[in-house]
Amino acid sequence: MSSVAIGNKKGFGATLWDYLTTVDHKKLGNMYFFAGLLFFAIAGFEALLMRIQLMVPNNDFVSAGLFNELLTMHGTTMLFLAATPLLFGFMNWIVPLQIGARDVAFPFLNSLGFWLFFLGAVFLHLSFFMGGAPDAGWTSYASLSLYSPGHGIDFYVLGLQISGAGTLISGINFVVTIITMRAPGMTFMRMPLFTWTTLIVGALITFAFPPLTVALFFMLVDRMFGANFFDHTMGGNTIIYEHLFWIFGHPEVYILILPAFGLFSEIIPVFARKRLFGYSSMVFATILIGFLGFMVWAHHMFATGLGPTANAIFAVATMAIAVPTGMKVFNWILTIWGGSIKVTVPMIYALGFIPSFVAGGVTGVMQAVAPLDYQLHDSYFIVAHFHYVIVGGVVLGIFGATHFYWPIMTNRVLNEKLGFLTFWTFFIGFHLTFFIQHFLGLMGMPRRVFTYQGDQGWDLFNFISSIGALLMGLGVIFLVVNMLLSIKSKPLNTSDYWGDGRSLEWALKTPVPFYNFKQTPLIRGYDPYWIEKHEGNKEGMTYAEPVGDIHMPNGSILPLIMSIGMFIAAFGSLYHPDGVSWSVPVIILGIGITVACMIIRSFKDDLGFTVTKEEIIATEESLYGKGGNK
Amino acid sequence: MGHDTHIHEKSVAQHEFDRRKNAVEMRKQVVNFAIMILFTFIAFAVVVADFSPYFIKPFILLLAAVQVVLQLYAFMHMGEKHASHIGTINTFVWVGAIIAFTVFLCFLTIIWW
Amino acid sequence: MDINTKYTPKTWPDHAEQVTLEGKNKFVGIWIFICSDIVLFASVFATYLALKDSGPSGMDITAKELFGLELAFVMTMLLLTSSLTSVYAMYHMKNFNSKGVLIWMGITVLLGLGFLGLEIYEFYEYTVHEGFGFTHSAFSSAFYLLVGTHGLHVIIGLIWITGLIIRNAKRGLNLYNAPKFFAASIYWHFIDVVWVFIFTVVYLMGVLG
Numbered sequence: 001m002s003s004v005a006i007g008n009k010k011g012f013g014a015t016l017w018d019y020l021t022t023v024d025h026k027k028l029g030n031m032y033f034f035a036g037l038l039f040f041a042i043a044g045f046e047a048l049l050m051r052i053q054l055m056v057p058n059n060d061f062v063s064a065g066l067f068n069e070l071l072t073m074h075g076t077t078m079l080f081l082a083a084t085p086l087l088f089g090f091m092n093w094i095v096p097l098q099i100g101a102r103d104v105a106f107p108f109l110n111s112l113g114f115w116l117f118f119l120g121a122v123f124l125h126l127s128f129f130m131g132g133a134p135d136a137g138w139t140s141y142a143s144l145s146l147y148s149p150g151h152g153i154d155f156y157v158l159g160l161q162i163s164g165a166g167t168l169i170s171g172i173n174f175v176v177t178i179i180t181m182r183a184p185g186m187t188f189m190r191m192p193l194f195t196w197t198t199l200i201v202g203a204l205i206t207f208a209f210p211p212l213t214v215a216l217f218f219m220l221v222d223r224m225f226g227a228n229f230f231d232h233t234m235g236g237n238t239i240i241y242e243h244l245f246w247i248f249g250h251p252e253v254y255i256l257i258l259p260a261f262g263l264f265s266e267i268i269p270v271f272a273r274k275r276l277f278g279y280s281s282m283v284f285a286t287i288l289i290g291f292l293g294f295m296v297w298a299h300h301m302f303a304t305g306l307g308p309t310a311n312a313i314f315a316v317a318t319m320a321i322a323v324p325t326g327m328k329v330f331n332w333i334l335t336i337w338g339g340s341i342k343v344t345v346p347m348i349y350a351l352g353f354i355p356s357f358v359a360g361g362v363t364g365v366m367q368a369v370a371p372l373d374y375q376l377h378d379s380y381f382i383v384a385h386f387h388y389v390i391v392g393g394v395v396l397g398i399f400g401a402t403h404f405y406w407p408i409m410t411n412r413v414l415n416e417k418l419g420f421l422t423f424w425t426f427f428i429g430f431h432l433t434f435f436i437q438h439f440l441g442l443m444g445m446p447r448r449v450f451t452y453q454g455d456q457g458w459d460l461f462n463f464i465s466s467i468g469a470l471l472m473g474l475g476v477i478f479l480v481v482n483m484l485l486s487i488k489s490k491p492l493n494t495s496d497y498w499g500d501g502r503s504l505e506w507a508l509k510t511p512v513p514f515y516n517f518k519q520t521p522l523i524r525g526y527d528p529y530w531i532e533k534h535e536g537n538k539e540g541m542t543y544a545e546p547v548g549d550i551h552m553p554n555g556s557i558l559p560l561i562m563s564i565g566m567f568i569a570a571f572g573s574l575y576h577p578d579g580v581s582w583s584v585p586v587i588i589l590g591i592g593i594t595v596a597c598m599i600i601r602s603f604k605d606d607l608g609f610t611v612t613k614e615e616i617i618a619t620e621e622s623l624y625g626k627g628g629n630k
Numbered sequence: 631m632g633h634d635t636h637i638h639e640k641s642v643a644q645h646e647f648d649r650r651k652n653a654v655e656m657r658k659q660v661v662n663f664a665i666m667i668l669f670t671f672i673a674f675a676v677v678v679a680d681f682s683p684y685f686i687k688p689f690i691l692l693l694a695a696v697q698v699v700l701q702l703y704a705f706m707h708m709g710e711k712h713a714s715h716i717g718t719i720n721t722f723v724w725v726g727a728i729i730a731f732t733v734f735l736c737f738l739t740i741i742w743w
Numbered sequence: 744m745d746i747n748t749k750y751t752p753k754t755w756p757d758h759a760e761q762v763t764l765e766g767k768n769k770f771v772g773i774w775i776f777i778c779s780d781i782v783l784f785a786s787v788f789a790t791y792l793a794l795k796d797s798g799p800s801g802m803d804i805t806a807k808e809l810f811g812l813e814l815a816f817v818m819t820m821l822l823l824t825s826s827l828t829s830v831y832a833m834y835h836m837k838n839f840n841s842k843g844v845l846i847w848m849g850i851t852v853l854l855g856l857g858f859l860g861l862e863i864y865e866f867y868e869y870t871v872h873e874g875f876g877f878t879h880s881a882f883s884s885a886f887y888l889l890v891g892t893h894g895l896h897v898i899i900g901l902i903w904i905t906g907l908i909i910r911n912a913k914r915g916l917n918l919y920n921a922p923k924f925f926a927a928s929i930y931w932h933f934i935d936v937v938w939v940f941i942f943t944v945v946y947l948m949g950v951l952g
């Protein structure tokens with residue numbers, strides 16, 4: 001049933017089964033992380049192919065059609081299937097530890113969320129082998145995609161529908177976990193910032209994913225079942241798609257960047273060895289960004305012709321977001337200011353992040369000026385802007401946090417020298433690739449083109465940009481090598497690896513046992529672990545309860561089977577417009593499998609299992625030797 | 631996970647009191663229900679009675695809003711102070727309502743093709 | 744564990760649905776889910792309003808001619824009443840009367856089935872007799888998707904509550920199933936909330952033109 005069997009090594013089959021059925025937030029965190037890394041590599045590879053194509057004018061390395069597919073899959077994969085799951089990996093791993101919980105609120109749904117995401121992602125990628133990938137850009141505007149021949153767009157719609165459902169489930173799960181499962185004493189205003197940003201991101205997912213679901217569903221029935229939402233000859237309106245997409249799309253960019261903000265807010269105080277400056281203003285800024293994020297979506301549609309009033313309102317609202325974001329930047333700087341700084345690998349990522357992200361933010365405000373956006377729209381300036389915030393913000397955050405949390409996640413440490421090498425290769429490559437693209441955009445190079453004529457003054461800049469991209473690829477390879485090397489390295493078996501940990505997760509000794517804290521800790525203030533260390537507490541933490549039985553959730557294979565059901569149904573739907581006879585039966589079969597699993601789930605009581613005190617002590621001894629977690 | 635729940639036996643008087651309290655609460659709910667039914671009647675009636683649309687439209691929207699608030703606060707316990715985390719839930723619901731309102735506003739004003 | 748603890752009306756805690764952590768999680772969880780559903784319905788609803796009465800040039804079906812109020816009125820009454828019956832079920836849950844819970848939940852299901860039957864009948868009428876099928880126009884697509892999404896929620900609610908009734912028919916209330924009943928009843932009220940908007944905006948205002 002569960003992992004109380006301790007000590008002895010499990011065979012491959014048992015380990016595999018364990019991962020297929022697990023509901024443990026730490027294992028699911030690993031799964032999210034490595035699945036995200038896989039898709040990051042795939043999408044990065046697609047980016048390199050695009051950059052090779054654009055390296056010289058009139059290149060024919062890839063065809064125009066293939067370029068469109070690469071472009072679409074790169075954007076879609078990076079946003080939905082790489083950045084999101086990588087961040088979810090950290091949220092799953094760290095948030096329950098930071099709030100002193102045993103697991104998330106709905107462990108079963110956590111696993112369901114992962115499998116939906118993963119199978120949706122696999123479904124989307126099958127398109128490469130089954131008649132062509134989607135090719136209408138990651139936004140897949142209806143006016144273009146409705147008439148795209150073949151099944152590419154259908155793969156996009158169905159794959160994102162499934163993986164989006166998974167993301168929504170996980171998002172709701174995080175919200176509930178943070179609301180109900182904080183350890184005693186952990187008030188909202190004592191929560192670490194990463195937990196705060198996760199809460200807000202969960203709320204953003206809760207509110208933003210439904211419009212995406214609706215937009216994709218409209219597209220699905222339009223393309224596959226003869227509906228007319230976007231077909232203007234039948235009274236439909238394609239602008240509705242754009243609105244729905246961006247009502248989702250703008251919060252989505254905050255869904256990605258806020259957790260990165262949270263991660264840096266954890267990293268910076270540890271290595272500046274100073275309390276986070278302006279904690280409550282950080283919290284306030286996070287909430288405000290989250291809320292304003294819903295009121296600005298039409299800045300993506302200035303050039304659609306919404307009229308001057310609408311454009312003006314959305315322009316002003318967009319500029320307003322710069323204020324809380326600026327607050328955050330100054331808080332980070334003031335945290336570093338006067339600290340006794342240790343420049344470790346996570347910290348160098350933080351130091352690199354601040355100026356890079358600010359550059360992306362400034363170009364964002366430029367684009368918020370509607371008249372200027374008419375010039376910048378759909379040019380390489382836009383590409384430069386969003387890569388500055390996404391790579392300079394989100395990806396640097398993910399890489400920094402990988403180094404930062406690797407000791408907790410794997411009980412190993414990433415090599416520091418190689419870490420610095422990774423950083424500098426990636427960072428230089430990043431600026432080389434994208435800085436120059438601002439100017440390409442201003443010189444008039446449009447975005448989403450597969451090639452260009454020579455001698456317009458773009459040749460050299462494009463060449464430089466492609467060299468930068470190769471450097472970034474090299475940086476990612478270094479990171480992966482570092483991870484592989486760390487497997488061979490010595491286990492740490494320690495707590496507070498960096499020596500200056502402040503929040504609860506650092507109080508745990510690694511490897512973290514499956515029930516996390518042996519006793520639920522008592523939170524006596526912000527930065528609880530630092531408080532205990534400061535007061536010379538040798539125990540690590542003050543605990544809210546004596547060592548006693550622990551109640552844990554059971555694993556289950558049902559989430560995987562439910563997701564497979566949706567996967568099957570998606571195939572039926574995909575081939576429905578071809579008029580094949582088996583499409584509807586397959587849809588019914590797939591949904592039937594899913595519903596059957598739900599019924600089994602609700603008819604079989606799942607009461608979890610109890611880990612007795614003796615088992616806990618035995619587990620701790622096998623993990624850390626005699627004396628257990630001291 | 632579960633904090634062990636301690637069994638606590640109520641005194642007879644307390645038990646009687648609670649039962650009565652529940653009954654009174656239930657009666658209140660029936661009154662709420664009656665109000666909703668009444669509002670529904672009125673809404674249908676004004677439409678059938680063919681008043682000016684300029685009156686009817688805002689009026690029935692108002693009735694709908696009141697009904698919804700009744701549902702949320704009476705039937706769905708959003709107004710119950712001791713329900714767990716109800717303050718947070720209220721915040722979430724109203725933020726959701728604001729976002730929903732924004733969507734409506736946008737679709738009714740700037741989609742004109 | 745919770746499920747094996749036998750209760751009597753006197754030991755049954757106040758707010759039994761929220762005394763365990765699992766109960767609290769379910770309560771907060773269903774609410775957060777409803778929040779996301781609010782935005783889901785808002786999106787479909789707003790689309791309906793944007794596409795109301797629009798179709799291929801020369802389309803002759805408009806909301807004003809299509810919709811009748813009689814059916815909508817009966818459906819509204821059925822659904823509103825089912826809201827009250829589920830409140831009754833929760834009332835009996837407070838008094839630790841499991842039979843009352845099952846009976847009133849059963850009535851709720853029956854009313855919901857009645858609602859669903861009328862909705863299917865209505866769709867059938869429009870599609871077959873009025874020639875107003877799903878693919879007829881943008882208006883028809885938007886109408887069926889809006890009302891159909893609500894109908895889908897009703898179906899899910901019916902399956903959910905029926906499942907709860909069957910599963911717990913033979914065993915009394917305990918701290919394990921009380922939160923489940925409670926969450927289902929909140930979900931059911933939410934379906935009613937959405938319907939209030941649908942009958943007001945789609946049917947009543949539709950008839951006004």
Ligand code: HEM
Nearest residue numbers: 044047050075078079083137138139383390447448449469
């Ligand atoms: C490894 C470094 C990266 C390189 C070299 C790269 C390169 C590119 C290129 C060449 C394009 C096409 C631009 C165009 O023709 O319009 C593009 C588009 C895009 N990229 Fe990246 N990219 C990288 C990383 C990322 C990351 C990390 C993300 C997000 C997490 C991302 C998100 C996007 C998006 C959303 C698009 C727009 C796709 C579309 O227009 O539909 N990129 N990228």
Ligand SMILES: [Cu+2]
Nearest residue numbers: 250297299300
């Ligand atoms: Cu935006």
